[in-house]
Amino acid sequence: MKGKRGQSPDEEKVRVLLAEPDEKLAATIGAELESKGLTWDRVSTTDEAFLALNFDEFAVALFDGKTPGRPVLEVIEMLRRRNIFTPILLLGGDADTQLRIRAYEKGVNSVVPKPCSPEELSAHLKALLCPRTGSTPWVQSVEDLEIDFSGRRVFRGGQEITLTPREFDILEYLLRNQGRAVSFEALAQDVWHQPARAKTISNVVRVHMASLRKKVDSGRPVKLLHTMRGYGFVLRSDSH
Structure with a gap:
């Protein structure tokens, strides 16, 4: 797994997976997450994200819609079929309503279009951490x-x-x-x-x-x- 992780020796922080091919953008998002008390790991392909979510524990995952590898929605659908219910945010979702509906049907929890400020994005991610009606409780x-x-x-x-x-x-x-x-x-x-x-x-x-x-x-x-x-x-x- 690539990237850096915000860490604290004194407390266990909530982990976020960033499937983000842009290293600079991932670092910017990561810095914002750390400021909110979250910790993060970065992967640069959808295949790496798939393996990470299968074999490690994350409270929420962010997929950039442009992440290389197998198509993002295909990977998310595979995860859901494996009963992996980690909340997923899709960044850069197409403005086309039907495409956004398709993303939700495949198992995406939230779609956030680009451009999006790091502060707004971290707010969306933290919202996914809160218990929601119909979601799988912790x-x-x-x-x-x-x-x-x-x-x-x-x-x-x-x-x-x-x-x-x-x-x-x-x-x-x-x-x-x-x-x-x-x-x-x-x-x-x-x-x-x-x-x-x-x-x-x-x-x-x-x-x-x-x-x-x-x-x-x-x-x-x-x-x-x-x-x-x-x-x-x-x-x-x-x-x-």
């Missing part, structure tokens, strides 16, 4: 299980559960699909990102699920993680 719960998406922390009955990164990804995916059976193929595609190996990694999935179920459900009167024999898994409360 913390979701089922029974006494709570998942903090931003901090990647899990609690059951008020006690923190230590999960591996892969276990957290599985639990997050199951929670986003709460009440719906999730197949081995879906996990292979959306969590392992290896759809072609769905059959060969099924045993690996089972091992991770066994460990996850032990941590989440062991000793609990209400079980939340259930096996769908021959198909996959589902997260639901069996108290109802």
